[in-house]
Amino acid sequence: MAAPPELEGAAGMAAPPEAEEALSRGFSEEQFGAACRELDQPAPAAAGPWQLLVETMGVRIYRLYHQQSGLYEYKIFGGLADSPKLCADVYMDLDFRKEWDQYVKELYEETYDGEKVIYWEVKYPFPLSNRDYVYIRECREMDVQGRKIWVVLAKSVAVPQCPEKPGIIRVKSYKQSLVIESDGKAGCKVYMYYFDNPGGMIPTWLVNWAAKSGVPAFLKDIQKACLNYSKTHRC
Secondary structure: OOOOOOOOOOOOOOOOHHHHOOOOOOOOHHHHHHHHHHHHOOOOOOOOOOEEEEEEOOEEEEEEEEOOOOEEEEEEEEEEOOOHHHHHHHHHOHHHHHHHOOOEEEEEEEEEOOEEEEEEEEOOOOOOOOEEEEEEEEEEEEEEOOEEEEEEEEEEOOOOOOOOOOOOEEOOOEEEEEEEEEOOOOOEEEEEEEEEOOOOOOOHHHHHHHHHHHHHHHHHHHHHHHHHHHHOOOO
């Protein structure tokens, strides 16, 4: 979806996200299946490693702290009022995102050596430097025991055709999962996993704001974008 630019993550799994991305260039069936299963998981236990950070506007945000790196990874559960297909179409449309996402500085997709790669520069508030991402993603419409579920996986990659730029900090470790399913009515259920290591020194207050306020605001922006998208008959 990706989350607001200041939202940083952490490696708290058996292998840190930084290490995982080196294992495979693409995405496996198991990774898509694991993302789908998150929709049916019970809420993380209060005494467990995943801590409820905030619950607001129908959105629950959990984060997992990794003591060694001092970063967080996030799980976000919520809902949108539009159909899963419309939400997926809006999320995947990079050109349209440049119209509604205020944090986008530059965003495009290129094909390098037969692989589609996305370049994304994100605006950060002054006096922080902007961040940029180079990543791959894949969207699948899955049939899981008769349930239609849209899954988008994304992760950072390194390509020589996208060198680092002066004055911009390259986010070299980024991982995201987005899962969307109908809520049985007119809307949809949404699950998102998010991690990145933004580098540099990000003030704690900015990280907390991004997690507690930025994510719900981002979902509201997506809601508005879905409305405009359907009006222009892009879907």
